[in-house]
Amino acid sequence: MAEYAYDQDKVSTLLSTIIRNKGNEKANNWLQQRLQVQQQTGAIPPFNQTFTAIPRFTGNDIITLSPLENEQLQQLLPSFFVQGWPLSRLARVWWLLQLPVTDKALYLDTLEKLFNAAEMNELAALYSALPLLPWPEEWIARTSEGIRSNIGIVQEAIMLHNPYPAKYLPEPAWNQLVMKAIFTDKPLHLITGLDERANSALVNILVDFAHERWAAGRTLDPMQWRILVNFVNENNLGDIARVLHSLNSIEQEAGALVCAQTNYAPAKALLAQYPALATEIQAGRISWDTLAQKNKK
């Protein structure tokens, strides 16, 4: 179907199978029965009520996909990530796929109302479903709005392991997402598309932010320097040097990684002062991944 940017039938079927595998008999029967009602009546109030009531039946156990389930899902939807979700969230995301797309205005209105009346876990489910919703360009404003949330699980549903923002958000909204993630101490390496969406406007904001923090005697998340890799220039070389010369080993390694990965020769030259670090990077023993592990929050 043209409304969906992926094979909706297959994904819906696969999610349904996964939910059945994880759920108990009572939950599965109830979901089946609600689906029948939905298919027969197409009515919106019972659709909304089912969406809300799902945790009462599925419970909130954390799901772990089998390697096979994971592989199947990755084939259909690369970088869509459900590991660690409560079962209720997966069931809610699946349920959203059961809403007919025959009437676009009705669909948008229904989702708008679900968002407006949603509690925290419902919001997390709705934002987690972004990569699966039809008419993907319709959810840009909603996503920008969600980034303003002050509630941890809602922020995480949008920012972490979610391929939608990187694919669809315009640059200012994307930059806002990254900065909000930094302000709220999110693990930056879990932001899908962090490297691909790096841009010079974001780099300038980050450098200003670093100066502000330094002036206040505060620290920075060393992972933020990763965003500068392709944007090192004469204006921010001094900042990279400062990070590289840091006494904090994680910061120092972050600075070294930037110098090793940039094409900007003066930065590469800086790294020559630290041959031991350069060797470790070359050997793959220092990478953004090892840094993320050390920097774990």
Next chain:
Amino acid sequence: MCGIHDLTEKDLQPLTYTPAFLDKIKGMRFFDPHVHMTARTTDDYQAMADAGVVAIIEPAFWLGQPRTGVDTFRDYFSSLLGWERFRASQFGIKHYCTIGLNSKEANNEKLAEAVMEILPQFIYKEGVVGVGEIGFDDQTPLEEKYYRAQLELAKEAGLPVQIHTPHRDKKKGTQRSMDIALEHGLEPHMIIVDHNNEETVKEVLDRGFWAAFTIYPFTKMGNERMVAVVKQYGSERIMVNSAADWGISDPLAVPKTAALMHESGIDLNDIHLVTYSNAVKAFAQSGQMNEADFEIAGNIDQSEKFNGSSILRGGQQPRIDKNTTIIR
């Protein structure tokens, strides 16, 4: 060197002074089944957590002045389920709520109709442990109309009802509230009659309802009177709450009352019943409350942080020493 650099980590630790009542209730856990946290500050959450409050219920009520549109009701209900619940979790407190149209605003018929229309959207949500607080204020026909309509909603959803009883003409209002609930076929064990006093308690208990007492300075019960009530009526189906809100009230009313009961020689088991387990039992009938979740809330999730705050560590909330002029 300027003064700020002379501060050590020690200076930023909380005060070692603890109020005397905290000693008496050390290690006890409390459940406040009626407190309006949207009107309170983070200092209150901190103090409640320190005093052993592990879970609370926030009933939907009015906001001190009448609302003029249904949208503000929607946002209010939504904030009880969202932002307020999240705020509580920052302090390791599990936050539940009851949802309903309060009696005061039931008197604005046009608005009340609109609110009734959105209520079903909210009462089925996770962690909604009842319909409340509903009942009578001025005992007008409109109050009665919407009280009845909401009893029907509660019955359909299988949820307990949290009844607000009026300040004026209290005894009659309380009787009427119970009569009407029975008329609608609700079981007394599904109904928590709130704001009791010495005059109302006997009938409420005799008829099989839960009797809640609000310890609220000046206008409702004092905790010395509460001690006497428990001595006289025992601990069965009785619970204590603070109903702390935007008025002069005390979010520590439940732990303080427990301390006073302890000091007055009331058995620890009875204290536990009236300050914790009776309320848990009454509202757990919603199927939306699980004591095991209180423990989970107590383990503060490090991924859930305040906007911009990076000073949470070792499972601690950010603490501020109120006695220093330095703010960092």
